[in-house]
Amino acid sequence: MNEGPTTDPPDSDPELPSPRPARASRPAVLPFSFAGEVVLPNERRRVELPAARLATETHLTIPAEIVHGRRPGPCLWLSAAVHGDELNGVEIIRQILGRLDPEVLRGTVVAVPVVNVFGFIEQSRYLPDRRDLNRSFPGSSSGSLASRIAHLFMREVVAHCQYGIDLHTGANHRSNTPQIRANLNDPETRRIGEAFGAPVVQHSATRDGSLREAAGRLGVHVLLYEAGEALRIDDEPVRVGVNGVLRVMHALGMRSTRPKQKGRTIEVGRSTWVRPRASGLARLDVKLGDRVEHRQRLGFVTSAFGEVACHIDAPHAGVVIGLARNPLVNKGDGVVHVGRIVDREAGAS
Numbered sequence: 014m015n016e017g018p019t020t021d022p023p024d025s026d027p028e029l030p031s032p033r034p035a036r037a038s039r040p041a042v043l044p045f046s047f048a049g050e051v052v053l054p055n056e057r058r059r060v061e062l063p064a065a066r067l068a069t070e071t072h073l074t075i076p077a078e079i080v081h082g083r084r085p086g087p088c089l090w091l092s093a094a095v096h097g098d099e100l101n102g103v104e105i106i107r108q109i110l111g112r113l114d115p116e117v118l119r120g121t122v123v124a125v126p127v128v129n130v131f132g133f134i135e136q137s138r139y140l141p142d143r144r145d146l147n148r149s150f151p152g153s154s155s156g157s158l159a160s161r162i163a164h165l166f167m168r169e170v171v172a173h174c175q176y177g178i179d180l181h182t183g184a185n186h187r188s189n190t191p192q193i194r195a196n197l198n199d200p201e202t203r204r205i206g207e208a209f210g211a212p213v214v215q216h217s218a219t220r221d222g223s224l225r226e227a228a229g230r231l232g233v234h235v236l237l238y239e240a241g242e243a244l245r246i247d248d249e250p251v252r253v254g255v256n257g258v259l260r261v262m263h264a265l266g267m268r269s270t271r272p273k274q275k276g277r278t279i280e281v282g283r284s285t286w287v288r289p290r291a292s293g294l295a296r297l298d299v300k301l302g303d304r305v306e307h308r309q310r311l312g313f314v315t316s317a318f319g320e321v322a323c324h325i326d327a328p329h330a331g332v333v334i335g336l337a338r339n340p341l342v343n344k345g346d347g348v349v350h351v352g353r354i355v356d357r358e359a360g361a362s
């Protein structure tokens with residue numbers, strides 16, 4: 014928890030506006046207390062969060078970088094690699110940090126490029142005990158390793174922030190069309206979700222134990238960005254992600270410039286994983302972002318000898334928001350993810 018400023022603010026204007034009336038809001042021109050360190054206005058600082066002491070007595074830390082603007086504004090966290098093998102977000106945060114200047118930034122950015130340091134080292138989605146960190150929030154100080162890391166993140170990062178963007182990729186040899194998942198029923202979350210400008214935005218019911226759910230319960234407005242594939246750095250998903258984060262920062266008044274959005278955003282509602290009726294080698298005739306019609310042929314599955322075992326057809330019209338990259342499929346595996354398009358003017362289609 015932020016214990017507040019330890020020195021007088023450099024600008025003591027009593028009329029200084031607070032960025033938001035939400036909890037934990039305070040003028041960003043005050044020094045920023047983070048994990049026992051004090052970051053002054055117009056300063057950036059690398060801070061290590063103590064994650065665990067290993068059996069070797071080695072101390073493992075989660076590195077964070079604080080960019081504390083000279084001018085007041087909201088506090089935004091950026092996190093990646095909550096699933097340790099999801100690298101696109103790490104690259105997005107690297108590029109964002111290179112663009113931030115505390116001299117002109119309004120507010121504060123708390124950047125945590127590798128949350129699951131164990132999984133990152135092991136190139137694994139999980140923690141050493143196979144727990145999924147994104148099912149372990151809000152965690153507890155006396156729980157499992159996953160639960161303690163979740164608790165640490167909630168206490169040291171989420172508690173400071175009014176906004177958060179958590180960066181992910183597809184899992185299990187799957188790739189995702191760049192997309193925002195968020196609670197679009199919350200007007201402010203919808204506003205920043207649309208400002209991001211991803212090709213796809215989807216209202217998503219929160220899942221138990223996710224960072225997004227736990228932070229949302231505290232009134233924090235959280236976007237989840239899903240793009241590309243695990244264990245890759247995909248150029249286009251990274252480009253869309255960097256521009257999207259910068260566009261959200263503009264919408265929050267943290268930056269004066271806004272990158273142009275390329276293409277329009279499609280809002281999708283419910284989505285379906287299309288599953289083949291036979292095992293074999295899948296050949297797909299669609300790619301990420303394609304529009305498909307009801308019953309359109311999406312591909313087929315053959316045996317190793319070439320016989321067609323089954324066709325893969327669209328169960329409804331929509332847009333392809335995810336694909337399997339591994340052609341080896343078992344009957345029932347999800348191979349194409351189709352989202353129904355929500356047309357806000359003409360009604361659902």
Ligand SMILES: [Zn+2]
Nearest residue numbers: 096099181182
């Ligand atoms: Zn993930």
